[in-house]
Amino acid sequence: MFDLRAIQKAIALEQVGGWLFSSFQHRDPLSESILELDPSTKNTRPWYYVVYPEGSPTKIVHTIERNILDNLPGEPFLYDSRNRLLQLFKKEVLPKAPQLACQFSPTLRVISFLDHGTALLLEECGFTLLSAATLLQRFRGTLTIEMVRSHQRAASHLYEIVSDMWRLIRESLARGVALHEGDVQRQILEEFEKRKLLTHSPPIVACGLHSGNPHYSPQGKGSPLERNQVIQLDLWAKEEGEAGTYADISWVGYTGTTPPDSLQKVFTVLTEARDRTIDFIGGKIESGVPLSGKEVDAFCRSFLIERGYGGALRHRTGHGIDRELHGFGVNLDSVEFPDDRLLLEGSCFSIEPGLYFEEFGMRTEVNAYLWEGRLCLSGPYRQTDLLRI
Structure with a gap:
């Protein structure tokens, strides 16, 4: 259900006009x-x-599609020309909200839908345009208690599936039964279906050079x-329903x-990079120190570079998680799409440092979220040793 009050609360917290x-x-x-x-x-x-x-x-709508926003609260105004549109913005919106948050960001492409022509039109009217990135984080990128519970249940399923898949791999190799990457991938998807989990794309099963x-x-x-190969497993899924929130792990x-x-x-x-990063976040949050993605x-990146692995880095440390796998909350990213947004109560994200070489690659991934002023890890445990036969 459309939640006007939640949107207004986010706007008030960010102190923007509209x-x-x-x-x-x-x-x-x-x-x-x-x-x-x-x-x-x-x-x-x-x-x-x-x-506001x-x-x-x-609501500002064209005369030939005047009913397009009828299901939303608000006062409607009709336009039939560009001049009339400019007049309406200047008269009905500008006095209330000279600063407008819009769907754009110079770094976060996932939210950048405002076209340049509309931006120019709004600036012509006299508006100052601001990125809606932090609004989206508050409205879409933080978890409710129902979402936290759903996320935890999804994580528990994924940990169980990883254990089952490694048992399948171990037993197949022991018996000399042929098993391919696609076979394991299909088994994971079948497990998702049995457990009524949803995913937007198949999991990663990568062996040898493919890792x-x-x-x-x-x-x-x-x-x-x-035998004697690296195998990377990366799987993500969520429960059905409105509160369904993704979990995403790599072993x-x-x-x-x-x-x-x-x-x-x-x-x-x-x-060690993963665990030091977890401790770094937890320490800052419990001390009340604001911390950005x-x-x-x-x-995390500095830790790996200092140990000589800078050339093996291929991606950021983590991404926001909510009802979407790569959600609208803060990303742990200083290089690809630098994210200055702060970790907030209810923020959920992956922590997944990875190193990649010509012969193999590795990534270890856990999920974490902020709740009641502390960092909480999802799932029963972290991977502390390589899975092996």
Whole structure:
């Protein structure tokens, strides 16, 4: 259900004049999703919906699609020309909200739907445009208690599935039964279906050289799993229902009894980076020190660079998690899409340092969230040793 009060609360907390939602030919699915609009509705003219910290929102719609926002509260105004549109913005919106938050960010492409033409039109009216990134974080990127519980249940399922899949791999190799990356991937998806879990894309099962590709996806059956290989498992899923919140974990194994020192060394460095990052976040939060996703990534990245692994880094330390796998909350990122937003109560995110080489790659991933002023880890335990046969 559309929650006007929650949007207004986020606007008030961020101390902005208003939050603009707009779409044309359904080019802004984010605005449509937040306002719970039907994506199949005819949308041949731009519509605009402005929410303020309090009071009635403003609806500006074209005369030939005057009913497109009828399910939303607010006072409607009609336009049939660009001049009339400019007049309405200047008269009905500008006095209430000279600063408008909009769906754009210079670094966070996932929320950037405002087109340049609309931005120029608004600036012509006299508005100062601000990024809605922090508003989206408060409204969409933090968890409720129901979402926390759902996230924890999803994480428990994923840990159980990893254990089951490694048992399958171990037993197949022991019996000499052929097993391919695609076979394991299919088994994971079948487990999701049995447990009524949803996912937007298949999990990663990558062996040998393929583990060096962070987003590898097997084609068909993929490569056969053989002895003395690195195997990377990365799986994500959520429960059905409105509160369904993703969990996302990565485990790494070795299909032999004793991994080479080179593999063990990389795994040890990664787990230490992960655990030091967890302690870094936890310490700052419990001390009441504001902490951004950018700062967390810089801390983890510096640890790995100082140990000589800078050339093996391929991605950020973590991403926001909510009803979407890569959600609208803060990312632990100082390089790809630097995220200056602060970790807030209810923030949920992955912590997944990875190192990738020509011969193999490794990533260890846990999820964490902030609740009641402290950092909480999802799932029953962290991986502390390589899975092995």
